[in-house]
Amino acid sequence: MRTRESRAGPTNAPGANPEPTEVSDGSHETPQERYFNRELSWLAFNSRVLAEAEEERFPLLERLRFLSISASNLDEFTMIRIAGLEGLASRGIEETSIEGRTPRQQLAAIRKKVVALEKRQQKALAALRRELDAEGIQIPDIAELSEKKQAWCRAYFESDILPLITPQAIDPSHPFPFVQNLGMGLIFRVARPAPLPELMEMVLIPSGAPRFVRVPGRKAIYVAIEKLIVEYAALLFPGFEILGDGHFRVLRDSDMEVEEEAEDLVRVFRSAIQRRRRGRAVLLELDDDCDPAAETLLRDCFDIEAAMVVKSAGMLGLHDLDAICDEPRPDLKFTPFAPRYPERVLEHDGDCFAAIREKDIVIHHPFESFDVVVDFLQQAAHDPSVVSIKQTLYRAGDQSPVIAALIDAAQNGKAVTAVVELKARFDEERNLRWASELERAGVQVIYGILELKTHAKVSLIVRREEEGYRTYCHFGTGNYHPVNAKIYTDLSYFTADAAYGRDAAKVFNYITGYVEPHEMEHLAISPLDLRERLYALIEAETANAREGRPAAIWLKMNSLTEKGTIDRLYEASQAGVQVVLVVRGICSLRAGVPRLSDNITVKSIIGRFLEHSRIWVFGNGAMLPNEEAKVFITSADAMGRNLTRRVEVAVPIANRTVHDQVLEQVMLANILDTERSWKLMPDGEYLRQTIGEDGFNCHDYFMSNPSLSGRGAAIEEHDVPELSLMRKPS
Template identity: 40%
Template sequence: MNYKESKYYNSKQLSWIKFNGRVLEEAQDESNPLLERAKFLAITASNLDEFVMVRVARLKKKVNLGVTKQDKAGYKPQQLLAELLARIHELVAEQYSCFADLLTSLEREGISFTRIEDLTEKQRLFLEQYFTESIYPLLTPLTITQVDSFPLLSNKKLYLAVRLTKDQEELFSVIKIPDALSRIVELPTVDDEKREFILIEEVIKEYLEIFYSDYQIEAVDIFRITRNADIEIDEEAEDILLEMEDYLKRRKRGFPVRLEVEEKMDDQLKQFLLAALELDQADRYEVAGPVDLTFLLEISQLEGYEQLRFEPLVPQPAQDFNGYDDIFAQIKERDRLANHPYESFEPVIELVQQAAVDPKVVAIKQTIYRVSEDSPIIEALIKAAENGKQVTVFVELKARFDEENNIALVKRLKKVGCQVLYGLVDVKVHAKALMVSRVENDRIKRYIHLSTGNYNDQTAKVYTDIGMFTAKDDFGVDISKLFNLLRGSLTAIDWEKIAVAPFNLRENFIKLIRNEIKQVKLGKEGRIIAKMNALVDQGIITELYRASKAGVKIDLIVRGMCCLYSGRNKLSENIRVISIVGRFLEHSRVFYFHNGGATKLFLASADWRPRNLNRRIEVLFPVEEEDLKERIINTLEIILSDTVKARKQQPDGTYQRVESEERQLEAQQILLLPEITSFFY
């Protein structure tokens, strides 16, 4: 059987639309707190922005270049683009239907958006003063007489489009909505129990005449442009840091991909914008509400409405680290885990902080992909360098949409004397690794932390990730080799414990899957549980189909894109795929193989995607201690038992909620409970 036929492969782009639809379901779900629903809706809008900037833009480039080759799912670029745009339009319509419902619910809770015509006299006076003092100085109208003089407008920024006439002459103008100010303006009210808001663009519309006193204003509408962010990088540039800075400038000038406008936008303004931006009608999105729903994130964070949000999460102390002050003594004693956000990220921070001041520590090496703005880990690395430690940091400059932050980080770390590595050609460094070298008994002892997620103390509060700490010498040898490899010698290495992409990670996964087939042939149980963000790689999918046909029972927990079809007769009837979309973003990558009863369990920085297996430095590492294995397996089983936030993939690739009349089990809520967490230890 040829498993590479298109009928066996679900389009990754269309699969992503389904995923964002599952996020939207959380915004629609009335069992979620109201402001959390608003937050989920903002997330769907932000997700879609990135998807359009990268995936849709890449597809449009193929169409414009005349590419006609079919993709793995059997779509030609033109076919897929048409299908994708149709699905996106449907998704946007659903978003705004949800927005209308949210507005009604917010009003019931005393949070409302007021129309200009409904303002009280007191509110009008307030807005007039606010406009004069705070908004007016930031506005600069640009007048346009013809399409070919259209200015370069910023990506994802709001603009007012104005159609003007003077002496029978028609012209157009645009005004950028200042992003230095909050988009929502709170109005004074007479009722302390209610809060009223207005969007800043509505305020600017009201006072537009101040700019156009010599003209007749015929129409005013809001619009927003989304530009291509899929810009090529010159990997061979002499100075990759300068190339990345130039890349960011080029990205600001990316070609327009999408035009968002208000539903009842003036037709002449609409046509003028489409012509100026060289966009088709299918690239225009007319929305039944405010353009750009990401402002709802600000609404979701309003103070004084704690009852409309999830109860604040206070992570449990990482119980593997209870009872000791010396983190090195703890790690040296045995391997330890921390499961975020259910457990505190503090041990990771503590390891770097103690290393920075410990006189026995001589060197710290770490990979950085994304960090928080005020990262305590970065502060500790700087302190370590100032204390004379040898600090080596690999910063991935090509981390999409974090490039600017990482460029600044490189410069800052260099300034304090850290040795900073970056810019490997044709690969990104996505591995999460930290190594502290310490002099003990006249020899170097290495302390290792490996993780499924970034060294970001903020995302560790909302992303599920698992990190492992070890002082085993064979892990130390491997991670030393890894950091030597990151110096630029991208050659194959013999690893003791870990597998590393792009060298042997794919081969290791295939070997592990095929071993389960072997176990079935020997009359034993074949079982795989794999948890990841996305399953896209056709080679891995082929191996999973073969394993299913051989009788291996396979459970896949895939948050986002899944190109495999599960539950199909004579193909994948032994494969179940579920997706969890809940309070936390499921980010951990966990791989369980029954291995005839001698369980093998791995954690990784990699998903099953070609980019992770072929074009990134990724690390797969084993969990060896039996109690730690059991703990992770218990967590997987709880996730697989979810009947509240889990959606099960159907044979046609669609998803349906997992429902049970017997019990309501929400995995993330169960894992939050301290007594349950304690039980796993």
């Protein structure tokens, strides 16, 4: 049996529940009238990201960064989602999506949107180049440079680029070379001395070479490496006449195939990573001025019948522009801010355990420092009273202090268990490396359940204290990744509540030993009962509305595609439940449709930080916000893969202080935001919300106000503006 990581069907993992039951409201809408296509909704999300690059009120280098992010997002979408649909179409699979399209029908609609999005990206780049030029940052052609700078470029080409590149003739004795995924190259049509025929020569750009070279000088001048190679190609082909050239880039199918019966999972993943670099070509990008003969050769050799071809009048590989964003021009970037560290931990002289023991703490990243998560683990690693540490690892970054803390703990004699998820897309190789280092240090490394991704973010520390053993838990909505924690908005919840500790231990036992948990006290786990808990909470609000009681649902997530959840939200809306959804990315639910979703509002927040925290709120018999509302944080989105093919955790917030802070600060600020919000319309279009004197920016609010717990005595020194649905916050 084989599984494709993102295309697998329902899991047969131990304890996994069957597919959700259908919910019908008795209406006769067609699927296209009830749902939006997942892929088109994602493209709409990336269009909103690109809109940030077009936002004239943003600093220029930040706009350039958003353009780079938009391009990187589109690359991943192509390598995974388009590749997956093409694979289904090529095998003649006619299974339809949630709104009723076959793979071929989806591809036809997607390709039009992708081409339009790429043209818009090039238009945005052209505008940004003009504005950056006025600020002393240029991305020019070589001919636009002064003679002195051209001389420097030539010398740099000879010393730093020429030794790296290798021309390869393409003829019967020199077959077309393999171009790896995300590979970029140049192809030259050259004339040799008579009577030799013309020849095609390919030059692949080494992946380790810098894409942009900064020319020395006060003005920031960045020259693309492909421009240098074309300009000085005569030095590469002495005695040849260059008749034409072309620049190209290829994207390949990057999903992973893994044998479920594999005896050695690490070995299998290493092989799968190598295969991914050589996957089927999905997209061939060409520059608009590509030599016709070179273009014909490229189209033939990359099998364009199976691949999408896009010709661009601008620059290829726009994701590389992020290197220019590092130019030290603070006047062209967002004003920096320093995240605050929890004062309550400082009041306990940095003792995380003492602070958590006093009262539960919730941390809102990146506005509040991720350092407290690292310190929590580092303190555990060096505390002689700590007996054991259990930790899930989905993404941890390159220079991971979390990994270092676990290694220190093992070397200090603690019993350390790390659940390392090998199936974290595009982090598989890094996670294999971390797993090896952890094992060498004496950490017990578990790779989880093959059929499921372990996506839950949980730390469990057991400490020997005077009263006996005490557990300390950390539950997160985001990864243990210190770089992402500076960009992603996420929640970290720390508690010493024994019941949460018992539940967390059962989660680890399920992952490491297939031991299904019984009688969980607080947590819900996917794929066992998290979906059912979500359904039940929605249905309870629906029942409240039908019985004439106030009923409201607020959900914050990254994506909403799971049909069972959507149908229950429709049913809730029809019963009169007031539903507000903050969905950053994909949303297959149609909002505001008469007699279907009149009472549902969907908004997406795109701004300085990437919204990533997942929060569920249910009115529980009163309108929101209220003290008795049911509040959860979770690692899961409302997608089929999260609810049926991943290990996820939903954590109810019982502590009164934390409950109110998550509800009345984080969630309410997201509801009230206007300046970075887009509203989903019934036809699937997103409209940017009005920005004016009364506008509210939730990111600015959190940067300006210490917002959550752990404030200790410092709360008396800050007048945190109270948020209210009855008025716009100042």
